[in-house]
Amino acid sequence: MMDEKYQKEDSRTQQEQHVLQTVTDEILSQSSERFIKLEKSHFEQLYYFIDSAIEVVMKEQTKNGNEVVDCIDRRVEKDIQDELMISLPQAVQVNRKRKLICEGCNGREGLKAAKELKKKTSDTIVKEKSISYVKLSFLQEAKNTAIKVEHDEDNVYDHVPTNHKASHQITITDPVFCNPNSYATVAMVLRKIGQDIGIYNNNVYQSTQRPNFKYMMDTVCRFSQGIVNFRMAIRRNNSDLLKSAKYMTKELFHGRQHPKYQQIEVNDTIQDMLMPENVQIINDAYSSITTSENKSTGQDFHFVLEEKNRQLKSWIPKGMPTDTIWQTVCRNNLFLEKIKENSMFMFGIHSDKGVSKSLDIDDAVYSFRCNLRSTDYLNKSVDHTSVSNVALDEQLVHFIEKATSKRMAYIRTSILNEEIESTVF
Numbered sequence: 001m002m003d004e005k006y007q008k009e010d011s012r013t014q015q016e017q018h019v020l021q022t023v024t025d026e027i028l029s030q031s032s033e034r035f036i037k038l039e040k041s042h043f044e045q046l047y048y049f050i051d052s053a054i055e056v057v058m059k060e061q062t063k064n065g066n067e068v069v070d071c072i073d074r075r076v077e078k079d080i081q082d083e084l085m086i087s088l089p090q091a092v093q094v095n096r097k098r099k100l101i102c103e104g105c106n107g108r109e110g111l112k113a114a115k116e117l118k119k120k121t122s123d124t125i126v127k128e129k130s131i132s133y134v135k136l137s138f139l140q141e142a143k144n145t146a147i148k149v150e151h152d153e154d155n156v157y158d159h160v161p162t163n164h165k166a167s168h169q170i171t172i173t174d175p176v177f178c179n180p181n182s183y184a185t186v187a188m189v190l191r192k193i194g195q196d197i198g199i200y201n202n203n204v205y206q207s208t209q210r211p212n213f214k215y216m217m218d219t220v221c222r223f224s225q226g227i228v229n230f231r232m233a234i235r236r237n238n239s240d241l242l243k244s245a246k247y248m249t250k251e252l253f254h255g256r257q258h259p260k261y262q263q264i265e266v267n268d269t270i271q272d273m274l275m276p277e278n279v280q281i282i283n284d285a286y287s288s289i290t291t292s293e294n295k296s297t298g299q300d301f302h303f304v305l306e307e308k309n310r311q312l313k314s315w316i317p318k319g320m321p322t323d324t325i326w327q328t329v330c331r332n333n334l335f336l337e338k339i340k341e342n343s344m345f346m347f348g349i350h351s352d353k354g355v356s357k358s359l360d361i362d363d364a365v366y367s368f369r370c371n372l373r374s375t376d377y378l379n380k381s382v383d384h385t386s387v388s389n390v391a392l393d394e395q396l397v398h399f400i401e402k403a404t405s406k407r408m409a410y411i412r413t414s415i416l417n418e419e420i421e422s423t424v425f
Contacts, residue, residue, distance in 0.1 A: 023273045024415055027266075028408050034273075041244035045232070046225045048159060076374040157296045162236040163285060164295040170308050172333045175326045211384035211397045212377055218400060223249055237298045239284035243272065254410065255403035262410055270415070311337070 026032045060070040226249035233242035246265070253261040275283065288298035291307075299307075315329045315336055329336070344351055372378060377387055384392045395402065412418040 019274065020270070021416070023270055024411055026273070027269060028411060030404075035247065037240075038244040038247040041241050042222075042226065042229060042248045045160075045229050045241070046221055049225065049228070072369050072373045075370050079370070079374060157232045157235050160232050160236040160238055160241060162238060162295045162298075163287070164237045164290050164298060167292055168289045168304075170291060170304060172308065172312070172330045175323075175330050210379065210381050211394070212380050214397050215384060215392075215399075216378060218397075222400070223252060234288045234300060235296050235298045237286070237288045237290070237295075239287045242287050250407065251400050251403035254407040255399050262407070263414070266407070266411060266415065 026034070057070070060072070061068050062070070226245045229241055230245035230249070232238070233240075233245055246268070250265050250269075253265050272280075272283075286301075288300055289304060290298045291304060312326075312329050312333060315333075316325060341351075371387060375387065375389070377385075384394050384397060386392055409420060412420055
């Protein structure tokens with residue numbers, strides 16, 4: 001009997017090892033249908049954003065004789081003129097900064113006063129009241145019409161399919177008076193859930209001629225777009241786009257020394273690939289939840305609970321709360337929130353629940369575009385530098401390739417327990 005038991009355990013171990021080997025081989029190859037689909041999801045969103053940005057750039061352009069110019073060109077030209085030239089107030093004539101006598105009136109005092117005035121204004125940061133540039137906005141087809149309408153802040157993610165079925169009502173139970181961040185507490189909760197449902201076993205761009213351009217393309221079109229996709233996927237509860245975002249940004253954890261995040265990324269990928277289908281369906285259906293009627297305000301469960309925790313604390317009197325106070329607030333949470341909602345309605349106070357907040361970075365984007373244009377940063381074909389002209393490591397243009405090699409080495413050594421020759425990446 002004992003020999004038969006050991007044989008079964010050995011056979012199961014071999015089967016598990018074979019399954020793990022199959023999964024890791026697929027991860028290392030990065031060429032399966034699964035990963036091609038993740039890349040496709042990423043590039044579909046990238047195309048959408050680039051297409052919208054091109055429309056903005058085309059709207060900005062105007063003809064100036066035989067040349068096509070835009071607001072960035074005009075701003076750069078003005079900045080260069082302000083840097084090199086100076087003019088008298090109410091005068092048409094422009095003089096070079098080093099001039100002592102005005103070329104228009106042959107006088108000294110007016111030019112001297114103009115220089116003093118310019119020095120005073122340059123010492124004070126003055127924000128422009130209005131900038132003539134087109135803000136990036138996304139267009140969607142209005143229902144049952146051929147008219148295109150601009151997204152407002154609440155609908156900015158509408159082009160992403162959502163799996164939100166309805167808003168979720170969070171029910172507060174009695175508080176648990178223990179450390180919620182300890183492994184022991186997590187194990188206790190999982191055991192309780194397992195007992196309740198009858199589960200008893202839980203052992204289950206390649207050119208280097210223009211390094212600045214290549215590096216910026218990798219940063220913007222892969223990593224930044226991946227982060228944007230991650231946010232959109234969470235907000236819209238879109239598991240496919242969420243997996244794509246995690247896959248396309250994985251090199252960020254492996255390119256540098258982040259062992260904990262490397263472990264989380266690889267184990268999360270393997271777990272997703274080994275997950276039973278019925279569990280996978282549930283997992284994908286609840287990548288995030290929304291507690292409002294707005295289907296673009298999805299959040300991870302952890303953040304929902306954090307919000308609810310802040311809400312509970314707002315009802316607790318100042319001082320050190322007792323267990324009885326905590327229990328009373330938790331048990332009367334819905335009643336208290338209803339009183340708050342009715343009071344706000346009575347006094348005409350609008351709630352921002354379920355309303356997306358604008359990032360308000362349009363001016364920063366405009367300034368960054370001006371900087372890229374004025375420095376000709378993307379066209380430089382010499383050493384790799386930052387936008388502020390600081391020399392960067394020349395290997396940064398190969399960041400994705402080197403990070404991929406380190407990730408493969410991590411999987412082979414830490415997951416498959418292979419012994420490979422140590423290499424400095």
